[in-house]
Amino acid sequence: MKILMYAFCVVLLFTTFSLNAQKKEIQLAGYSFEVENLSDQKFIDFVKKRLENSQFTFVGEQHGIKEVGIFTNALYNIAQPYGYHTLCIETDAIAAEKIKEIAASSTPIDNAKKLHQEFQFSIPFYNNEDDYELFTNVVKKQGDIWGIDQTFMVQFRLNFDYIIKTTSHQPLKKKLKELKKEAVMAYQEAITNKDYNAPYIFKYDEKTHKDLLKLAKDEKEIEMINQLWNTKVIYAYNNITKEYYKNNNTRGQLMKSNFLRYYREAKKKNNTPKVIFKLGANHAAKGLTRTNIYDISNMASELAITNDMHSLHFVVMGITGKTATGNPFTPDPVVAFDNTKKFPEEVQKVLPTITKKYYVLDLTPLREHAYSSFSDAFKKVIFKYDVLVLVKNAEAFKGF
Structure with a gap:
């Protein structure tokens, strides 16, 4: 036994020595390029090649910068010939x-502003003019828009109003009118007193939820009401019980089930529906995310493989610049940021050399060098995403 253990240790030491001896610095310049504009043919050709035989494409974004919407819009246009419409x-x-309804109207920006004025901060990431350029483009190209996340915490006003306007069941309509008034008052209290615990989500209880389910008469209404309870549970894990893993995992599972509902319906017309996702960077990562869950992106990557296709995962981050906070309690809705120290050391070395607006790094071919050449932080990026896009002097999106 001692001899075997000694042999094992010798092999392990030799392997470690060999890896260290082979370690060499890989120059990222051979795997990257810069463009000032996403209409540059170099960028278009790069994307086209990677879209071939793909089913799902993810844009993992830094929230609050307008270049992500510009990037997604450019990607959506390039992806049209490859069957991407959602x-x-x-x-x-x-x-x-x-x-989608607003984007299809004759004055989308005006109508989006009206919705925001009536239900402020109900749609947190898309209350801006820049993303509506993307949405109107999708609609003009006869594309669809899917929403797979939980209901936002101050969105109850909007959802109650939606069901009131669409239901034909008068008892449900009457009850929801009462609840909408409560939700509006709760939001005003939250804004006036800067109280995170004042929104109606914290008043929505199990009895109210069950009462609404009894009044709902069709499957769609029942599903919309159940989504309210799902978000109540998810926020409670974060704000009340501090069970952060449950918060992230339950939300991730909800996104998967919501996506599959859309997906199964789309399969009735097309056996392999293609989808472009615009989500927070963590949601777009393959494998175990930094919140220790296997998110919607990982499920989609495996789903594509079962269809003999693949998924494509971009992460788009600003280097420095300004971002919109999306926080109704902050005195300044736009703040400066500097991400330089947050990037892996290999990327930090490249930053001073970047001269154009967009720096594009192809991560996929770097994987064969990952274990002998790169830091642990960079390895995580290499295996979670396929392409890193850095934005120089990022701008905050133009909020309503």
């Missing part, structure tokens, strides 16, 4: 439907 975003289904 955009999936980080909202619930009702918010996505409202966005």
Whole structure:
């Protein structure tokens, strides 16, 4: 036994020595390029090649910068010949439907502003003019918009209003009118007193939820009401019981089930529906995310493989610049940021050399060098995403 253990240790030491001896610095310049504009043919050709035989494409975004919407719009246009017509975003289904309805109108920006004025901060990531350029483009190209996330915490006003306007069941309509008034008052209290615990979500209880389910008469209404309870549970894990893993995992599972509802319906017309996702960077990562869950992106990557296709995962981050906070309690809705120290050391070395607006790094071919050449932080990026896009002097999106 001692001899075997000694032999094992010798092999292990030799292997470690060999890896260290082979370690060499890989120059990222051979795997990257810069463009000032996403209409540059170099960028278009790069994307086209990677879209071939793909089913799902993810844009993992830094929230609050307008270049992500510009990037997604450019990607959507390039992807049209490859069968991509659906955009999936980080909202619930009702918010996505409202966005699509507004984008199809003759004055989308004006109508989006009206919705925001009536239900302020109900749709947190898309209350801006820049993303509506993307949404109107999707609609003009006869595309669809899916919303797979939980209902936002101050969105109850909007969802109650939606069901009131769409239901034909008068008892349900009457009850929801009462609840909408409560939700509006709760939001005003939250804004006036800067109280995170004042929104109606914290008043929505199990009895109220069950009462609404008894009044609902069709499957769609029942599903919309159940989504309210799902978000109540998810926020409670974060704000009340501090069970952060449950918060992230339950939300991830909800996004998967919401996506599959859309997906199964789409399969009735096309056996392999193609979707572009615009989500927070963590939601777009393959494998175990930094919140220790296997998110919607990982499920989609495996689903594509079962269809003999693949998924494509971009992460788009600003280097420095300004971002919109999306926080109704902050005195300044736009703040400066500097991400330089947050990037892996290999990327930090490249930053001073970047001269154009967009820096594009192809991560996929770097994987064969990952274990002998790169830091642990960079390895995580290499295996979670396929392409890193850095934005120089990022701008905050133009909020309503």
